[in-house]
Amino acid sequence: MALALATTISPNTCPTSYHVFLSFRGDTRKTFTDHLYTAFVNSGFRTFRDDDELPRGHDIKPELRKAIEQSRSSVIVFSQDYASSGWCLDELVMIMERKRTRDHIVLPVFYDVDPSQVRKQTGSLAKAFARHERNHSLKDKVKRWRAALTEVADLAGMVLQNEADGHESKFIKKIVRVMKDKLRRIPLSVEPHLIGVDSQTEGINLWLQDGSADVGILLIHGMRGIGKSTIAKFVYNSNFQKFERCSFLENVREVSEQSNGLLRLQKQLLSDILGANEL
The missing domain is CATH 3.40.50.10140 (Toll/interleukin-1 receptor homology (TIR) domain)
Structure with missing residues (x-):
């Protein structure tokens, strides 16, 4: 998985x-x-x-x-x-x-x-x-x-x-x-002692841990600055060690606007998930 x-x-x-x-x-x-x-x-x-x-x-x-x-x-x-x-x-x-x-x-x-x-x-x-x-x-x-x-x-x-x-x-x-x-072995950097983050991510964590082999997509949306990226990082840190492979793509909008940005993101995702050993 x-x-x-x-x-x-x-x-x-x-x-x-x-x-x-x-x-x-x-x-x-x-x-x-x-x-x-x-x-x-x-x-x-x-x-x-x-x-x-x-x-x-x-x-x-x-x-x-x-x-x-x-x-x-x-x-x-x-x-x-x-x-x-x-x-x-x-x-x-x-x-x-x-x-x-x-x-x-x-x-x-x-x-x-x-x-x-x-x-x-x-x-x-x-x-x-x-x-x-x-x-x-x-x-x-x-x-x-x-x-x-x-x-x-x-x-x-x-x-x-x-x-x-x-x-x-x-x-x-x-x-x-x-x-x-x-x-891949270290958690992402998140501010410690975040108030209320456990309750905000409880449902997402249960969804990720249901053991299903189906492909699922979850979208976190909302206004800028409300902590969507922090929630995503917290969810990742709570679950990445339970999966065989994992990938976290940061700053997607910023990177995608750079030269070959989308291609670089695609390469990172495929490399992380497929475990490719060659560039």
């Missing part, structure tokens, strides 16, 4: 959320990370990628902070040049803080760099930190950066050299499959 729910959220009344926040250094922007981003988008993931290629200052942009806070997961592409960017390291600190305080998935991807180098800040990372430490104003930041790198390197990640014989295209497909599986 499969559970599929879709919801439209007005961008004026509810913040946009992302499935994946991509963190990376510019040395992979037009190569590996670009292919990974395209694979995520084609697979139906709402993916945030910073497109600003201008020289960056020391302070992270507010929109990046907001994107991290509104993302369900982060994929961090560690390359030889990653630690040379204080901007990237600030992103990493925020991502790890988000992981500690919320149900935020973090997948480190080691591209042309070994996890031990990230954990101990050796090799190219050692050279980068030597430059950072010459700037005494960064003393406190350097401590946080080192701690975040050690913490993230201890997570279960994916190493290019150890996967698919180093073939990048196969590696990317595996990353997408891993993220699909990880995101």
Whole structure:
């Protein structure tokens, strides 16, 4: 049996959320990370990628902070040049803080760099930190950066050299499959202690749990801003573990208005429900 729910959220009344926040250094922007981003988008993931290629200052942009806070997961592409960017390291600190305080998935991807180098800040990372430490104003930041790198390197990640014989295209497909599986296992973000939501969703939950093999469609309708999307998310969280497959399509109106938006939604639905392993 499969559970599929879709919801439209007005961008004026509810913040946009992302499935994946991509963190990376510019040395992979037009190569590996670009292919990974395209694979995520084609697979139906709402993916945030910073497109600003201008020289960056020391302070992270507010929109990046907001994107991290509104993302369900982060994929961090560690390359030889990653630690040379204080901007990237600030992103990493925020991502790890988000992981500690919320149900935020973090997948480190080691591209042309070994996890031990990230954990101990050796090799190219050692050279980068030597430059950072010459700037005494960064003393406190350097401590946080080192701690975040050690913490993230201890997570279960994916190493290019150890996967698919180093073939990048196969590696990317595996990353997408891993993220699909990880995101499928966690509930959607809903405000805690919602008053009255149990009574509002009781009938829907009973309808979903009747054990019937028939295909059923339920429409939740009403004025904008009354909580339709919140109810849909609450129903999903209450039931998705009882089904063999599940899919939750967010921001349908917004996504459908984008280029190939309807096709992306269709691909996500079919991939979630049919369990497709290939893009």
